[in-house]
Amino acid sequence: METYQCIRSRLTVRDFRPDPVPARVINKMLRAARWAPSARNRQPWQFIVIQDRDTLAKIGGMASSGGYIARAPLAIAVIMGKVNRADLDAGRALQQMELAAWSEGVGGCFVGLGGEENAKVKALLGVPEELQLITVMPFGYPTDEAKARGKARKPLSEMAHREKFGQKYLQR
Amino acid sequence: METYQCIRSRLTVRDFRPDPVPARVINKMLRAARWAPSARNRQPWQFIVIQDRDTLAKIGGMASSGGYIARAPLAIAVIMGKVNRADLDAGRALQQMELAAWSEGVGGCFVGLGGEENAKVKALLGVPEELQLITVMPFGYPTDEAKARGKARKPLSEMAHREKFGQKYLQR
Numbered sequence: 001m002e003t004y005q006c007i008r009s010r011l012t013v014r015d016f017r018p019d020p021v022p023a024r025v026i027n028k029m030l031r032a033a034r035w036a037p038s039a040r041n042r043q044p045w046q047f048i049v050i051q052d053r054d055t056l057a058k059i060g061g062m063a064s065s066g067g068y069i070a071r072a073p074l075a076i077a078v079i080m081g082k083v084n085r086a087d088l089d090a091g092r093a094l095q096q097m098e099l100a101a102w103s104e105g106v107g108g109c110f111v112g113l114g115g116e117e118n119a120k121v122k123a124l125l126g127v128p129e130e131l132q133l134i135t136v137m138p139f140g141y142p143t144d145e146a147k148a149r150g151k152a153r154k155p156l157s158e159m160a161h162r163e164k165f166g167q168k169y170l171q172r
Numbered sequence: 173m174e175t176y177q178c179i180r181s182r183l184t185v186r187d188f189r190p191d192p193v194p195a196r197v198i199n200k201m202l203r204a205a206r207w208a209p210s211a212r213n214r215q216p217w218q219f220i221v222i223q224d225r226d227t228l229a230k231i232g233g234m235a236s237s238g239g240y241i242a243r244a245p246l247a248i249a250v251i252m253g254k255v256n257r258a259d260l261d262a263g264r265a266l267q268q269m270e271l272a273a274w275s276e277g278v279g280g281c282f283v284g285l286g287g288e289e290n291a292k293v294k295a296l297l298g299v300p301e302e303l304q305l306i307t308v309m310p311f312g313y314p315t316d317e318a319k320a321r322g323k324a325r326k327p328l329s330e331m332a333h334r335e336k337f338g339q340k341y342l343q344r
Contacts, residue, residue, distance in 0.1 A: 001174065001175050002173065002174065002175070002275075003173050003174070003175050003178040003271055003272065003274075003275035004200060004204060004272055004275060006175040007204045007207050007208075007268050007271065007272060008203075008204075008207055010207070010209075012209050028176060030328055030331075030332050030341070031176075031180075031328065032176060032179045032180075034325050034326075034328055034331065035179050035180055035182070035323070035325065036179075036267065037182075037184050037270075037282065039282070039284070041323075041324070043325060043326050043331070045331060046331050046332075046333065046337070047331055047332050047333065047341075048332075048333040048334070048335070048336065048337055049332065049333065049334055049335070049341050050335060051335070052335050055335060079337070085259055085284070087257055087259035087260040087263065088259040088260070088262060088263040088266075088306070089263065090260060090263065091259065091260040091261065091262065091263020091264040091266075091267065092263040092264070092266060092267040094260075094263075094264060095208065095263065095264040095267035095268060096179050096267060096271075098209075099175055099179065099268075099271065100175065100176055100179060102175075103174075103175035103176060110209065110211070112211070112257070125336055125337055126336045126337040126338060127337045128337065134260070151207070151213075152213070153206050153207065153215060154206075154215050156202055156203065156206055159202075159206065159215070159217055159218050159219055160202050160218075160219050160220075160221065161218065161219065161220040161221070162220070162221055163220070163221070163222060163223070163224050163227060164220065164297055164298045165218070165220055165251070165297055165298040165299045165300065166298060169202070169219075169221050
């Protein structure tokens with residue numbers, strides 16, 4: 001799929017068909033994350049590919065805002081070293097992973113894991129104490145309903161400035 | 173350009189040809205950032221498109237790790253509301269912007285701006301106190317030398333796990 005078309009059409013998906021995501025697609029997603037840039041090229045990321053139904057069900061039960069992980073055929077845990085601005089590098093790797101997935105028809109949704117939840121999921125996955133669990137992001141092929149949803153954004157004129165903050169980049 | 177090919181081939185670029193980046197490409201970069209996902213779809217981002225040579229030179233002089241901003245034909249300031257995990261959403265928008273740029277042959281490099289530098293650049297650009305300046309990222313067409321550089325990453329086997337942390341996803 002062409003790059004901008006992929007960016008434009010990508011949807012956040014929480015409702016998945018039961019079909020498994022093939023190893024070929026998972027590998028492509030991991031490679032896409034790996035090619036992301038990071039501060040000083042430290043590449044402080046680790047990924048856990050989770051397909052075990054029991055593990056997915058347990059994480060879905062632990063994640064207060066991500067119960068749908070239990071119904072996904074795949075989730076990828078994104079883990080970062082305790083480096084400066086880890087969230088920024090995580091976001092960049094994650095977005096490359098999401099776009100590579102979407103170019104193969106696979107969608108997902110970021111799930112945040114707060115304090116105690118985070119500790120429980122870390123323990124379940126055996127993540128070392130000194131690393132940060134950023135998300136466990138479920139992925140799969142969207143149901144027809146999920147595919148039919150659009151996405152809403154503010155107009156560009158409300159977020160783009162020219163030369164100085166407050167000088168609109170676009171008039172409309 | 174095909175999505176994975178764009179992700180794979182994208183380079184971090186610090187040495188730019190003087191050619192301006194056309195408005196069509198800048199618009200595509202802004203739209204790509206706009207279509208990024210964000211927590212609760214809050215879209216807490218603002219972008220300033222900077223092409224004024226004097227402003228670029230001043231920012232290059234202020235940014236201790238980004239002197240090359242002075243020699244770029246374009247920079248985009250990425251600004252976020254003071255929301256929870258702003259860096260994560262910024263990273264996702266930034267990566268979509270970078271990939272849309274690269275699909276048109278345009279590259280850039282993240283420039284971090286520390287405490288006092290950050291305050292100076294915010295003042296220059298008129299960014300309201302209550303917002304966060306994440307980066308001023310220079311963009312342009314890479315020089316031949318910049319294009320010839322590769323990018324190095326750790327092997328996937330050092331970052332990918334299967335089901336539990338420590339169980340290798342790949343054996344090589």
